[in-house]
Amino acid sequence: MPPAVNLKSLAQALNLSIATVSRALQDSHEVSPQTKERVRALAAELNYQPNAYASSLRRNLSKTIGVVIPEVNNHFFSLAINGIEEVARQHDFHVIIYLTHDDYAREVAIAQYLTGGRIDGLLMSVASGSQDFAHLHKLQENKLPIVFFDRVCEEVSTAKVTTNDYESGFRATQHLLEAGCRHVAHLLVSGNLSIGRSRMQGYAAALQAHGLPYDEDLVLSGGNDQERNATLIKELLERRPEIDGIFASVEHLAIGSYHACQRLGRSIPEQVKIIGFSNLEIAALLNPALTTITQPAYDIGREAAVILLRAVTRKKSVLPAQSLMLESELFARASTAR
Amino acid sequence: MPPAVNLKSLAQALNLSIATVSRALQDSHEVSPQTKERVRALAAELNYQPNAYASSLRRNLSKTIGVVIPEVNNHFFSLAINGIEEVARQHDFHVIIYLTHDDYAREVAIAQYLTGGRIDGLLMSVASGSQDFAHLHKLQENKLPIVFFDRVCEEVSTAKVTTNDYESGFRATQHLLEAGCRHVAHLLVSGNLSIGRSRMQGYAAALQAHGLPYDEDLVLSGGNDQERNATLIKELLERRPEIDGIFASVEHLAIGSYHACQRLGRSIPEQVKIIGFSNLEIAALLNPALTTITQPAYDIGREAAVILLRAVTRKKSVLPAQSLMLESELFARASTAR
DNA sequence: TTATTTACTGGAAACGTTTGCGTAAATAAA
DNA sequence: TTTATTTACGCAAACGTTTCCAGTAAATAA
Known part of the structure; x- marks a missing residue:
């Protein structure tokens, strides 16, 4: 040495x-x-x-923020990370990333780690399986400022950055109905996620506005296993052959719908029209081009990081409850053409 | 408090x-x-x-590894991160991610940070613009074990995990030639990246094996600006209308080729056949389905992390020069059909 | 009985930094 | 001239761990 x-x-x-x-x-x-x-x-x-550790120990400040997300192999989150990293770099902060893989137990374990003072602030998108939020409250008790983005946790009072999910759900459904659909299925990742609920409510409201019934059997909860999702969707389409429109609440369920239709030989958009939340840059190159609701993922990451770093540098450990809502955009493409 | x-x-x-x-x-x-x-x-x-910092200070060990990559918004790297994170979690290690955005200056600045002892080991895919590697040698002098993956740096002697790039380049080109192409363009991200060179050599060797000339004008170096790439490709296709095959060395150049063909009204695969390195799960859903050379990105991340963590836990600061080469796979799809 | 080992526990130094406080010299004010 | 103030620096404590070095008491061996 x-x-x-x-x-x-x-x-x-x-x-x-x-x-x-x-x-x-x-x-x-x-x-x-x-x-x-x-x-x-x-x-x-x-x-x-x-020596960063000596300095952190003495100053009780690590110049590091944590990012806890379900997956990184996902366009929305990887774009968000880009935004976060950009802001962190400007402030000379480091970014530690933790993946929950949508597993509640992992999320709890990670939260446990994080009470050790390793990070000065936390950006988080909660796992879909999380029901109990004691681990998050504990973090707050430990004076760790938290900003939720996209998949927010309503039970914890702090800053949150989301998109207009209710309205987006409404518009997506409406878009399908205006394209002539009468039996619209809704695919979502988890019913107890707040953004899932909002999108769902938008879906239900749009149906009602068009005088159509809400049919629980047309709502499908997917998971993280892509293959299984495709199978579930295929079964749904077989069970309810009248389905002529699919609103996918997350990207990979839209993809799963494509696969299901392919296997069943249903043509898009003639027999089934599909719209999905997605940040795929190449949605336009799909066969057929996918109509998307696209969230400003990069900006969400940016804004969340800005709010967090402002709190951190001002030593505000507990953030006032605030919500920043950004707008998603609907790009109509071939998959929902009349 | x-x-x-x-x-x-x-x-x-x-x-x-x-x-x-x-x-x-x-x-x-x-x-x-x-x-x-x-x-x-x-x-x-x-x-x-x-307190993690007190412990790290005292033990001179941070239980953290750094990952330096060009982008996270990229299927290859995000899959690799999944693999890395998996291994790190098993060893109770934390993962800090730094993005270079393929910018040499940023890479140097990050390397500078990293000499502060913040991490116990480093996984790295070098930025395409890097020519000088003093910053990496400095890291080694600081006893930081480094494992390169995918975009390795030949000038630094340490462990490296790659795929069979030469062979893949050869097979990709051969695949196009066997499909009937006679004028194959090659799109790559940077000529001075070792993997770029290997793929290029495979390309050239395949041409030679089929008795075709190597034409420098058919080789195009792209950058990180997607829009500009599409324009460059479009110009290339206009300048050399005889081009009937494109071998894209990275995913986004294959996508750029699709856009360019779309704008020029050239049909794939009738007029131009396209094959590209890619980890897109939905390559099969593109219009037309994209023929890909797919790297085992997750495994690359996994293996690199395993090697690094073995060195870290054994306190081997300087890794013996070793190369692990995994195999890529060619998936023939519609974009190269005869 | 005495010597030696074994099983626990505590004191204190060390990791490298930051920072409150003290102080000497230099300068300014009275 | 004396007295305040400023400037520039050093001493030493503190952050929370880990770990070396002893030390005590009990258990075993001689």
Whole structure:
């Protein structure tokens, strides 16, 4: 091990005290310009890097934020991460990522970790299986500021960034109805997710507005197993052959619908029209091009990070309950053509 | 601030010394079973979490690995991250992610950070713009074990995980030639990336094997701006209308080719056949379905993480130069049909 | 009975940083 | 001249762990 270059070795080499070297590197006003220059020169020459852990321990600040999401292999979340990382970098913050794989137990374990003071703030999209939120309340008790994005947790009072999910659900359904659909199925990932509920309510309201009945049997809850989803959708389409429209609440369920239709030989959009929430850049290149409700994923990540970092740098540990709602956009494409 | 629960407070409450409490929580053999139980019980009750920074500082070990990649909004990398995270979780390690956006300056800045001892090991896919590798050598001098994956850096001697890029390039090109193409363009992201070179060499070798000339003008270097890529490809297709096959070395260039053909009204695969490296799950749903060379992205991430964590836990700071090469798979689909 | 081991436990140093406080010299004010 | 103030720096404590080094008491061996 080469003798690590730290404040002590710098101080010795410069014949100064550790305190002075530390202050010089922080550009403190209580060290002379000449000394600052000497210190900086040697630090640069020896390639000194402060020990992040010592600094974090002493200052009780880690310059790190955590991001807890279900998956990273998902266009929405990877775009959001891009936004988050952008903001973090501007503030000289580091980003630790944890994946729950939509598993409640993992989410709890991760939350447990996080009470150790490893991060200064948390950005989170809750796992779909989560019902109990004691682990999140514990984080708040530990003075960890939290910002939820997209999959928010209503039971915890803090800042939240979402999109207009109710309205989007309404518009998506309405879009199908206006395209001539009369039997619209709704595929969602989990009924107890707040955004799932909102989209569902929008769906139900649109049906009602068009004088159509809400049929519980047309609502399908999918999971994380893509193959299984495709099978479930296929079974639904077989069981209810009158279905002529599908509103998929998340991207991979729209994809699953394509596969199901392919297997059943149902043509899109002639027999079944499909609209889905999605951040696929290549929705337009699908066969047929997929009509999407597209969330401003990058901006959601950005905004959530901005709110969090503002709180962190101001040492506001508990964020006032606030909701920022961004607008999704509907891109009509071939999959819902008349 | 609620009085933080730490070793000291636990020790006081239990009328024990800090040392004993610490040892009890680590299940040391030199503390009695009864004491261990008492300590554990109170720790659990008070929800004690050890301060990660104090521990890292003292043990000179952070239980954290860094991942430096160009983008996260990319199927290959997000799958790789899934693999990495899986292994890290099994070893109780944390994962910090840094994005270079393929920018050399950012990569250098990130490397600079990383010498601060914040992480115990590094997984890296180098930025396409990187020419000089002093920043990486510095990391090695700082005793940071590095494993490169996919976009490896040949100039740095350490462990590397890649796929059979030369062979894949050869097979991809051969596939087009066997489908009848005579003028095959090659789109790549950067000529000075080692994997880019390998794929390119495979491309050139396949041409030669089929008695076709290598034409430099048919090789196009793309960037990160998708719109610009599509324009460049379009211009190439206009300039050289005889092009009847495209081998895209990365996913988004294949997508760009689709867009370019769409704009020019060239039909795939009748006029132009396209094959591309890609981890798109929905390649089969594109219009037409895209023929792909698919890398085992998840496994690459997994294997790289396994190698790294083995080195980290064995305190091997400098890894022996080794290469692990996994196999890519070619999925023939409609975009290269005769 | 004495010597030696074994089983627990505690004191204190160390990791590298930041920062409150003290102080000497230099300067300004009285 | 004396007295305040400023400037520039050092000492040492603190952050919460881990771990080396002893130390005590009981158990075993001689």
